[in-house]
Amino acid sequence: MAKNINKVIGQDAVIKKGWLLAHKWLLLRRFSQLSIIGLFLLGPVSGIWLIKGNMSSSLILDTLSLTDPFVFLQTLFTGYLPEMTVISGAVIVALFYLIVGGRVYCSWVCPINIVTDAADWLRRLLKVKTSLNFSRMGRYGLLVISLVLASVSGMLVWELVNPVTMIQREIVFAMGYSWLFIIGIFILDAFVSRRAWCGHLCPMGAFYSLLGRVSIIKVNAINRDSCNDCMDCFAVCPEPQVIKPALKGNVSSSPVINSGNCTNCARCIDVCAENVFTIKHRFIN
Amino acid sequence: MSSATNKTLQSRRRFLENISRAAGGAALFGIGLGLYSQQSKSLPSTAIRPPGVDNEGDFLSACVRCGLCVRDCPYDTLKLSRLGENIALGTPYFDARKIPCEMCEDIPCVKACPTGALDPELTNIDDARMGLAVLIDQEACIAFQGLRCEVCYNVCPVRDKAISINRSHNIRTGKHALFIPVVHSSDCTGCGKCEHACILEEAAIKVLPTKLAKGELGHHYRLSWEEKDKAGKSLVTPDIEHKYNLPEGTRYDYEGEGLIQPESTPFNESAIDRQNKGSL
Numbered sequence: 001m002a003k004n005i006n007k008v009i010g011q012d013a014v015i016k017k018g019w020l021l022a023h024k025w026l027l028l029r030r031f032s033q034l035s036i037i038g039l040f041l042l043g044p045v046s047g048i049w050l051i052k053g054n055m056s057s058s059l060i061l062d063t064l065s066l067t068d069p070f071v072f073l074q075t076l077f078t079g080y081l082p083e084m085t086v087i088s089g090a091v092i093v094a095l096f097y098l099i100v101g102g103r104v105y106c107s108w109v110c111p112i113n114i115v116t117d118a119a120d121w122l123r124r125l126l127k128v129k130t131s132l133n134f135s136r137m138g139r140y141g142l143l144v145i146s147l148v149l150a151s152v153s154g155m156l157v158w159e160l161v162n163p164v165t166m167i168q169r170e171i172v173f174a175m176g177y178s179w180l181f182i183i184g185i186f187i188l189d190a191f192v193s194r195r196a197w198c199g200h201l202c203p204m205g206a207f208y209s210l211l212g213r214v215s216i217i218k219v220n221a222i223n224r225d226s227c228n229d230c231m232d233c234f235a236v237c238p239e240p241q242v243i244k245p246a247l248k249g250n251v252s253s254s255p256v257i258n259s260g261n262c263t264n265c266a267r268c269i270d271v272c273a274e275n276v277f278t279i280k281h282r283f284i285n
Numbered sequence: 286m287s288s289a290t291n292k293t294l295q296s297r298r299r300f301l302e303n304i305s306r307a308a309g310g311a312a313l314f315g316i317g318l319g320l321y322s323q324q325s326k327s328l329p330s331t332a333i334r335p336p337g338v339d340n341e342g343d344f345l346s347a348c349v350r351c352g353l354c355v356r357d358c359p360y361d362t363l364k365l366s367r368l369g370e371n372i373a374l375g376t377p378y379f380d381a382r383k384i385p386c387e388m389c390e391d392i393p394c395v396k397a398c399p400t401g402a403l404d405p406e407l408t409n410i411d412d413a414r415m416g417l418a419v420l421i422d423q424e425a426c427i428a429f430q431g432l433r434c435e436v437c438y439n440v441c442p443v444r445d446k447a448i449s450i451n452r453s454h455n456i457r458t459g460k461h462a463l464f465i466p467v468v469h470s471s472d473c474t475g476c477g478k479c480e481h482a483c484i485l486e487e488a489a490i491k492v493l494p495t496k497l498a499k500g501e502l503g504h505h506y507r508l509s510w511e512e513k514d515k516a517g518k519s520l521v522t523p524d525i526e527h528k529y530n531l532p533e534g535t536r537y538d539y540e541g542e543g544l545i546q547p548e549s550t551p552f553n554e555s556a557i558d559r560q561n562k563g564s565l
Contacts (some may be wrong), residue, residue, distance in 0.1 A: 043356070043450075055426065057351030057399050065399050071349050078346035086349065088400065134310070135303040141311025149319050155345035157322040160374045165350065169365065169375050173352055176367025274513040 004183040009235045012273035026265035032108045051070045055168045065089040070207040074158060077150035102212025106198055106205050107265035112164055115182055116198045121187035132193045139206035146203050164204050195238050212260030219262060221247045221255040227276050233268035256282050325373045330493050332378040333477060335363055336413035337395045347402035350375030354394035354403060362389045363394060381477020381492045388476050412498035416475030417498040418468045418490055423541050426489035428465050431455045437479035437490050438466045446472035470499060
């Protein structure tokens with residue numbers, strides 16, 4: 001990577017495929033994230049209630065109820081069995097992510113992703129070198145802690161501090177001091193440690209990565225033979241450790257990016273000039 | 286040692302290091318968070334929960350902070366607590382002094398709740414117990430000064446049941462009545478309309494969490510008059526009719542109005558009053 005340090009990441013892809021194709025998935029993701037937040041805001045702003053509530057639990061067109069499975073799981077751990085509405089809503093959402101990829105929530109839905117992507121962009125632009133190394137396992141620790149605390153205290157303890165649901169809620173309802181968390185996460189990611197929040201700490205992402213272990217749609221390094229080792233995919237990937245086994249594995253290994261931590265953000269597809277990656281279901285090898 | 290085994294050992298070592306670092310960090314964080322959560326269980330007394338919350342602890346285990354109750358509240362009474370407010374983050378509440386609960390008959394907030402955190406078995410809003418109104422400052426309440434107000438009584442949606450007016454003697458003037466509002470916990474829903482309407486700068490009547498406002502008699506207590514009613518007769522000694530030795534003209538109405546003075550006595554009025562009337 002060292003010899004490419006002054007190169008703009010994804011430049012080759014832009015030259016070869018054109019700017020639009022080299023940003024296709026990024027633009028689609030931004031569109032998805034912004035339109036979801038937009039749909040939630042449409043009601044309070046214009047009075048057209050297509051969707052009510054927030055990403056913890058919502059009601060679409062006054063009929064379909066959806067619930068975040070991680071929030072639902074915390075509720076179960078408090079020892080409370082909620083009404084059927086919430087149970088079916090959580091099952092529907094979980095099934096959806098089991099098909100499209102667990103951490104699709106992180107990269108296509110969660111608005112925090114825009115903040116952490118921006119922080120990473122700034123980090124690359126300013127060539128910030130500082131990196132406090134902490135383990136990517138931390139998020140699983142927090143996941144366990146959040147569930148243990150829920151069952152010990154009988155309340156949704158993580159939801160008292162969860163920046164993800166907090167920011168989503170305060171954008172849609174009324175803004176409190178949660179913007180401090182937005183700034184905090186931005187600074188953490190940009191100047192303290194690369195991809196610190198989404199890639200190391202967030203237990204919500206950890207939960208969705210568990211769904212991602214068995215989810216169906218996966219990024220596939222199908223043309224890995226044409227890889228020219230430009231390392232751009234590693235540079236943009238929020239979870240670079242997931243690429244290596246698929247891209248650089250031996251001939252008999254599967255080219256499917258199997259790790260649950262892959263967010264299916266497909267930025268690797270965008271920046272690859274050699275069209276190594278594609279999106280497939282996990283059963284193609 | 287072969288380099289392959291060495292490599293496995295190294296990666297195992299790194300894995301164990303990672304795991305223990307993560308576990309250590311998470312455990313430390315968890316302890317802090319656990320302590321914080323205990324503190325956040327205490328609800329400030331000005332924050333009133335929506336109808337259908339019996340117990341704060343049960344509510345906090347069930348509420349997913351979706352805000353659907355807030356959206357369906359037609360009077361914008363309910364709000365979600367935000368970061369910086371001293372209420373469990375993201376949970377619904379209202380401030381009765383600002384916007385009280387209008388006690389909708391169809392209880393849309395309870396219907397909107399997907400989890401059952403607001404008890405779906407609450408179908409009659411009169412059965413709601415969001416809190417209990419307490420006339421907390423008798424020094425400031427103008428009814429206690431002998432002024433006619435009764436605003437809290439008149440705005441009460443369960444008037445005469447949840448708030449009644451008790452008349453009593455005005456000792457200061459010696460001849461007027463005090464019209465004292467009295468809250469009855471048997472019927473007060475805690476909607477907060479009285480607190481909202483109180484004419485003072487700072488309300489003298491306030492809705493408090495029931496737990497804070499309500500006393501409880503020791504369970505071993507037996508009230509003789511209730512036991513007497515239940516048994517149909519006095520349980521100790523048979524009732525004797527009271528006899529009184531009273532001044533001429535005065536009567537005592539036993540189990541009724543009490544002491545009754547004759548209609549007029551020579552010294553019924555003060556000397557000044559008589560002078561003012563010109564009767565001297």
